Amino acid sequence: MLGLYFDLWFAGGLISAGITYGTANILSTWAWRIPSLLQMLPSFACIVVLPFIPESPRWLVYQDRTEDALEVLAVAHGWGDQNDPVVLTEYQEIVQTLAFEKTGGSVSPLETIRTPGNRCRLMLMMSVAILSMTPGNNVVTYYLGTMLDEAGITNTKTQLQVNIILSAWSFVLSLIGTVFGERLGRRWLAIISTALCAVFIFLVGAFSDVYGGGNNVSGKYATIAMMFLFMGSYWALTLSAGLLGMGMYQFWANGIGLMITFAFPFSFATIGYKTYMINGAFNVLALIFICFTWVETRGKSLEEIDVLMDGEKHADVPDVYDVMRGKADAPDLENIVVNPKV
Numbered sequence: 001m002l003g004l005y006f007d008l009w010f011a012g013g014l015i016s017a018g019i020t021y022g023t024a025n026i027l028s029t030w031a032w033r034i035p036s037l038l039q040m041l042p043s044f045a046c047i048v049v050l051p052f053i054p055e056s057p058r059w060l061v062y063q064d065r066t067e068d069a070l071e072v073l074a075v076a077h078g079w080g081d082q083n084d085p086v087v088l089t090e091y092q093e094i095v096q097t098l099a100f101e102k103t104g105g106s107v108s109p110l111e112t113i114r115t116p117g118n119r120c121r122l123m124l125m126m127s128v129a130i131l132s133m134t135p136g137n138n139v140v141t142y143y144l145g146t147m148l149d150e151a152g153i154t155n156t157k158t159q160l161q162v163n164i165i166l167s168a169w170s171f172v173l174s175l176i177g178t179v180f181g182e183r184l185g186r187r188w189l190a191i192i193s194t195a196l197c198a199v200f201i202f203l204v205g206a207f208s209d210v211y212g213g214g215n216n217v218s219g220k221y222a223t224i225a226m227m228f229l230f231m232g233s234y235w236a237l238t239l240s241a242g243l244l245g246m247g248m249y250q251f252w253a254n255g256i257g258l259m260i261t262f263a264f265p266f267s268f269a270t271i272g273y274k275t276y277m278i279n280g281a282f283n284v285l286a287l288i289f290i291c292f293t294w295v296e297t298r299g300k301s302l303e304e305i306d307v308l309m310d311g312e313k314h315a316d317v318p319d320v321y322d323v324m325r326g327k328a329d330a331p332d333l334e335n336i337v338v339n340p341k342v
Contacts, residue, residue, distance in 0.1 A: 003178030003181050004178055010171035010174050013167040013170070014171055016035065017160070017163040017164040017166075018164055019035050020035050020160060021160040024156065054068075054072045054075070055072070056072075057069040057072045057091070057094060058302070060072065061094050061095055062098055069094070070082050070087070070091050073087050073090055073091050077090075085323055085329075085330030086323050086324050086330070088330055088331065089317050089318060090301060090320045092315065092317045093301060093304070095315075096314060096315035097315050100314040101314070115310070117309035117310035118309075123293070124295070125248055125249055125252070126252055127290075127293065128249065128294075129248075129249045129250075129253040130252060130253075131194070133256040133257050134256060134260065134279070134283075134286065135197040135198075135201070135234060135286070136201045136279045136280075136283070138260045138264075139260065139264050139279070140230065142261055143264060143265065144162070144163055144166070144227075145159050146265070146268050147208075150208045150272060151220055151227075152219075153220055153223075165228075166227065166228060166231055169231065170234070173231075173232045174234075177193075181298075182298055182299065185296045185298040186296065186297055186298060187290070187294050187295065187296040188296075190290050191287065191290055193233055194286055194287045194290055196232075197234060198280050198286075199233075200226050200229045200230035200233055201230050201280045202276065202280040203226040204227055205273045205274070205275070205276025205277045207219065207222055207223040207226055208223055208273040209273040299319075301319075303315055304320070317330075317331045318331075
């Protein structure tokens with residue numbers, strides 16, 4: 001579900017690309033006013049839907065609303081059966097883990113650095129937020145026109161057509177990345193994706209330098225092809241946020257995105273294609289960092305990730321994934337505490 005959430009960024013990009021391609025023929029300021037105004041519609045739809053979305057079961061347990069939490073888990077797993085072994089296993093896992101956290105920690109911001117495990121979580125959160133925004137995808141998203149100008153593609157209609165096709169290409173490959181998220185593992189997907197991003201952004205820079213100022217049509221097409229391959233390589237980096245505190249993740253990701261959005265126009269204006277080379281070199285460093293620090297979270301619930309960070313699991317029930325696949329028995333239903341005081 002988290003992978004599909006990020007995939008839909010590309011779906012939104014595809015819709016936006018199609019709208020701007022259509023409004024480009026309007027010979028007035030409505031050419032840009034219509035796409036801007038239409039952005040209100042999905043925002044309004046989100047606001048309308050929000051009251052009907054249940055709270056997180058972990059938050060509900062933390063607030064001692066455990067019966068509500070059990071109901072949400074049953075619905076979220078798609079069965080609606082509160083006595084399902086998988087639902088009860090995850091419920092008990094959440095209850096016991098939160099009970100441990102309430103007795104062994106606090107809600108102070110200093111809690112993020114109090115223990116080695118929490119410092120590891122903080123490091124991973126910050127690195128994923130930063131490294132998912134810096135491979136160069138933001139540059140393509142916000143400054144595709146500038147990149148195409150660098151490549152020698154200056155016709156506005158052609159640029160809009162490239163934008164539509166690139167959005168569709170990215171959406172399809174992101175869906176493929178989501179499918180393989182639980183098969184290859186998030187860490188390996190991130191390694192493969194970052195490595196490919198580094199290779200292709202170097203090639204974008206090289207081709208832009210060689211063919212950008214000339215009349216070699218094949219060279220210009222090759223440059224566009226490298227852009228497509230680069231954006232296609234980003235399909236896995238959006239899957240690694242499962243182990244993060246989404247609030248802090250969004251803060252750092254949006255902050256880095258803001259910096260990139262405002263800094264790169266100056267970089268393009270000053271050093272041109274060398275911007276890609278700097279970005280590619282950073283991707284190489286990011287690849288090394290990911291290889292040696294990121295952990296694999298495939299098949300683990302949030303509570304089970306504690307084993308990777310703290311060296312122990314704070315619940316005495318089998319892993320949810322093992323119960324789901326029939327590799328472990330669910331806890332004895334008679335021993336499940338449905339409404340404990342956490």
